[in-house]
Amino acid sequence: MVLSPPSSRLTSTFATALQAAHDAASGQNYLPGALYVVATPIGNLADITLRALHLLQLADVVACEDTRHTQALLRAYGIDKPQAQLLAVHQHNEAQAVQTVLERLQLGQRVAYVSDAGTPAISDPGARLVAGVRLAGVTVVPLPGASSVTTVLSAAGVSADHPAQGGFVFAGFLPAKATERAHAVQGLASEVRAVVLLEAPHRIEALAQALAVLGERALTVGRELTKQFEQVTTLPASAFPQWLASDANRTRGEFALVLHPAATAVDSSTDTRVLKLLLAELPLKIAVKLAAEITGQPRNALYDLALALKTDPADQQD
CATH class of the missing domain: 3.40.1010.10 (Tetrapyrrole methylase, N-terminal domain)
Structure with a gap:
């Protein structure tokens, strides 16, 4: 400011x-x-x-x-x-x-x-x-x-279809070097929760190109938040570079962005059933590890799902 x-x-x-x-x-x-x-x-x-x-x-x-x-x-x-x-x-x-x-x-x-x-x-x-x-x-x-993190989240309309997608991850500024930034985006691809990012105007185009590989995953872009020329828009990550290029003013100002939860549900009946069966016989951490190997789902997401299953009264009555 x-x-x-x-x-x-x-x-x-x-x-x-x-x-x-x-x-x-x-x-x-x-x-x-x-x-x-x-x-x-x-x-x-x-x-x-x-x-x-x-x-x-x-x-x-x-x-x-x-x-x-x-x-x-x-x-x-x-x-x-x-x-x-x-x-x-x-x-x-x-x-x-x-x-x-x-x-x-x-x-x-x-x-x-x-x-x-x-x-x-x-x-x-x-x-x-x-x-x-x-x-x-x-x-x-x-x-x-005031906080740009909570401000952009409040305008993004992020909702979770499953407990594993609840909450958000604050990633802040991704690395400045292209290779390191690309590697960081690969990590975001497997993160099923919402992710909050920050970026400066002189690097926003590079970030847009890096995020474009995430395809149809929803991205909320907050630019110049709370200021006169504030913009908040949600679009597919793949469309972000073109959105910036269509108006020179869009690369100006500070940015706060929300990568929405992954559209692919992590709570398929198969994944949940596998985890339930393993939890019935094994400690939580071991059950999650095996479930990740069996289903191919991210371990963090399965861990959150396991916690939800452990605390859900309906599941405890099964």
């Missing part, structure tokens, strides 16, 4: 929000000496939460990916932090920055961590910082909010 310098009109727009944040959140307890992991908008400034606004005002230090970007974000909301209260913590210095943050926390300061956009420590930096702070026995408090 790229922010322009805030106008007085923009900051005045959020004056009411700052007051509402104070009214709604100031009565809660914000421990000193704690790390607050704060989600920020992925594009639309109005997607900030009231609790995030209050905590960002309250924080003694705001650790962030890019101090200039975060300074612009804070000023857009009418929050003015001096440069001394901003601390750069990004992918290149995160391991070393843990000690600096711990020193601030040990002084009893409240430290907020924000990434450039969305929820930190998912695909953006923050995970090493959180792990280091937790290892030191210091409290970490999550402030939930």
Whole structure:
């Protein structure tokens, strides 16, 4: 998300929000000496939460990916932090920055961590910082909010026909090198659950070509989510390259994508019957291993199916 310098009109727009944040959140307890992991908008400034606004005002230090970007974000909301209260913590210095943050926390300061956009420590930096702070026995408090992962999933309409297809896998960014990316896509071909992917505009065409080998498998493409030119469309994976090529604007902006569950059902009566018979005589892991060898179905899918069969009262009465 790229922010322009805030106008007085923009900051005045959020004056009411700052007051509402104070009214709604100031009565809660914000421990000193704690790390607050704060989600920020992925594009639309109005997607900030009231609790995030209050905590960002309250924080003694705001650790962030890019101090200039975060300074612009804070000023857009009418929050003015001096440069001394901003601390750069990004992918290149995160391991070393843990000690600096711990020193601030040990002084009893409240430290907020924000990434450039969305929820930190998912695909953006923050995970090493959180792990280091937790290892030191210091409290970490999550402030939930915007995330490209949940945003694109909510608009994709993913549904599972079988327990083995339930849930989703977060794969994030696939490898940049063509051979490694192709290998990763081969792995996705055998994944029966939904898969969430992220991609930058300069690599989206290469990703589209790689995913095209998945043929008719449904793919939801989210582009510029929550922004003015947001697009969300679902199409066969094989049609993705042509969809991009048909309009130059479609290669612009950040992408979040959902590869839908495999259309081929993994719960055929034969597969389920084989698994039931094996589960009746063998431990779960051995039964799944043998069922995978017999049916040719992915072991992970059969394992999920086995768990469902084990917990299904109807099956326990057979």
